[in-house]
Amino acid sequence: MDKLIELIQNHRSIRKFEEKLLSDEQIQTIVKSAQAASTSSYVQAYSIIGVKDKQKKEKLAGLAGGQDYVANNGHFFVFCADLYRHQLIAENYEQDSKEILQSTEKFMVAVIDATLAAQNAVLAAEAMGLGAVYIGGLRNQLADVCELLKTPNYVLPLFGVAVGYPAQSPDKKQRLPLQHVYHEDEYTQDKTAYYEQLKEYDKEIAAYYEKRTNGKRSDTWTGQMAGLLSRPTRMYMKDFVEGKGFNKK
Amino acid sequence: MDKLIELIQNHRSIRKFEEKLLSDEQIQTIVKSAQAASTSSYVQAYSIIGVKDKQKKEKLAGLAGGQDYVANNGHFFVFCADLYRHQLIAENYEQDSKEILQSTEKFMVAVIDATLAAQNAVLAAEAMGLGAVYIGGLRNQLADVCELLKTPNYVLPLFGVAVGYPAQSPDKKQRLPLQHVYHEDEYTQDKTAYYEQLKEYDKEIAAYYEKRTNGKRSDTWTGQMAGLLSRPTRMYMKDFVEGKGFNKK
Numbered sequence: 001m002d003k004l005i006e007l008i009q010n011h012r013s014i015r016k017f018e019e020k021l022l023s024d025e026q027i028q029t030i031v032k033s034a035q036a037a038s039t040s041s042y043v044q045a046y047s048i049i050g051v052k053d054k055q056k057k058e059k060l061a062g063l064a065g066g067q068d069y070v071a072n073n074g075h076f077f078v079f080c081a082d083l084y085r086h087q088l089i090a091e092n093y094e095q096d097s098k099e100i101l102q103s104t105e106k107f108m109v110a111v112i113d114a115t116l117a118a119q120n121a122v123l124a125a126e127a128m129g130l131g132a133v134y135i136g137g138l139r140n141q142l143a144d145v146c147e148l149l150k151t152p153n154y155v156l157p158l159f160g161v162a163v164g165y166p167a168q169s170p171d172k173k174q175r176l177p178l179q180h181v182y183h184e185d186e187y188t189q190d191k192t193a194y195y196e197q198l199k200e201y202d203k204e205i206a207a208y209y210e211k212r213t214n215g216k217r218s219d220t221w222t223g224q225m226a227g228l229l230s231r232p233t234r235m236y237m238k239d240f241v242e243g244k245g246f247n248k249k
Numbered sequence: 250m251d252k253l254i255e256l257i258q259n260h261r262s263i264r265k266f267e268e269k270l271l272s273d274e275q276i277q278t279i280v281k282s283a284q285a286a287s288t289s290s291y292v293q294a295y296s297i298i299g300v301k302d303k304q305k306k307e308k309l310a311g312l313a314g315g316q317d318y319v320a321n322n323g324h325f326f327v328f329c330a331d332l333y334r335h336q337l338i339a340e341n342y343e344q345d346s347k348e349i350l351q352s353t354e355k356f357m358v359a360v361i362d363a364t365l366a367a368q369n370a371v372l373a374a375e376a377m378g379l380g381a382v383y384i385g386g387l388r389n390q391l392a393d394v395c396e397l398l399k400t401p402n403y404v405l406p407l408f409g410v411a412v413g414y415p416a417q418s419p420d421k422k423q424r425l426p427l428q429h430v431y432h433e434d435e436y437t438q439d440k441t442a443y444y445e446q447l448k449e450y451d452k453e454i455a456a457y458y459e460k461r462t463n464g465k466r467s468d469t470w471t472g473q474m475a476g477l478l479s480r481p482t483r484m485y486m487k488d489f490v491e492g493k494g495f496n497k498k
Contacts, residue, residue, distance in 0.1 A: 004253045004376035008282045008369050031431045033257045035424040037368060040385045041477060042470070044425050049432045056434060080436075085429070088443060089474045097478035104487035104496070105388065108360060112407065115364035119286060120257055123372060127253035136289045139354065150435040158361065175284040176293050180334070182280045183298045185305060186399040187329075194337060221291070225338045228290060229346035238353035238498060247353070247496070249487060 014131025017164030033124030034117035046114035064137030074164030081110035107247040135160035263380025266413030282373030283366035295363035296331040313386030323413030330359035356496040384409035
């Protein structure tokens, strides 16, 4: 199974696809693979919405900030945290489970469940020779996304996954040094060592961008992160998530 | 790559392991596989703590509610949402990024990033012939877990993953019908159809438990879910998560 390790470690996000749609069989294989992931206490607290309608895909692309691969791909999946069916079950058993459904714990369970399923879906797609990219931009304007996809309360779209036949072959993006991310027995908090590691890592990343853009882009990882941490983004999320019934108690 | 699809779709949680530790090389392969997962805007907002110390493992097993496979396995990983290094970067760039770091949006980003990494780790382990199980029970008493693993603010342990050489071969647990989880173009909200599907599914699950326990256990999926939704669990989570610096704004 070295092939699988290789496939996992060679992952790249694909942002340009051939004009060829996935077959229903391919879609089913991907969804079944998603469903095979572990699920907390068997709750299966997620749903997947596959978007085929071209107009809807274009609207989603606009809502995601004009990423055209949201519209142009083999298939577009939206992964949602979902406690809707659990609410129906509580109703059916004549139970008041509101406090539990609305807890931060159950919110985390649903987000984790949906994400485990999504990563299985992405790897299954890659194993089929397809490419994929996660679309966090779906959270830019979630109210419009919910309206477009007609999601009820207790359903929260988290991100999209565009899948298709790759029409590009991007370089791999170097991850943080392993010892920076992996700790043994306890969490290391040596700031000096951290900053040293980040300095080295920044050099690597700068070289990557310089090579990729023929010297046009000069950037580091910490520079990117500092930029990200200077722009408040999606600050409406707390209220929105609570409005959908999650993360309130 | 049918083998890989098969591996993904044949997943079972393994809760009994041989007494044989993973090698450092195996651990590295698993961590590198985790790191290869997609990450939102390249933030890499997670850390992994590998627990080797036998006493610590036993304490964790106790905290997780006495699950002995938390102590007895080939290696125990703890996956954490982590914005600690991002806070250091903000500090280093002399930026006040508190509002952003503490947003629900960034909390979701960190939980999603950590979970994508974890699922890669689990599949890499399975590809190496190992077995794995997620340990959500780590969230039973998170304050003690954080103390034991010495995690600072902006680090939140989410779940454990016990990995090792399988010493059992459990049956596969049937997932919800595909059409229940997968919607096309918009979310279906036909309650009658939902209840019908759940009734059918309950029959399947009841047959599974009856077969597995020689008729001793009679249970359905909706029955399990109703039970779960009648017991408030980890209701301290909202305050705890906020206390760690996440999900506040």
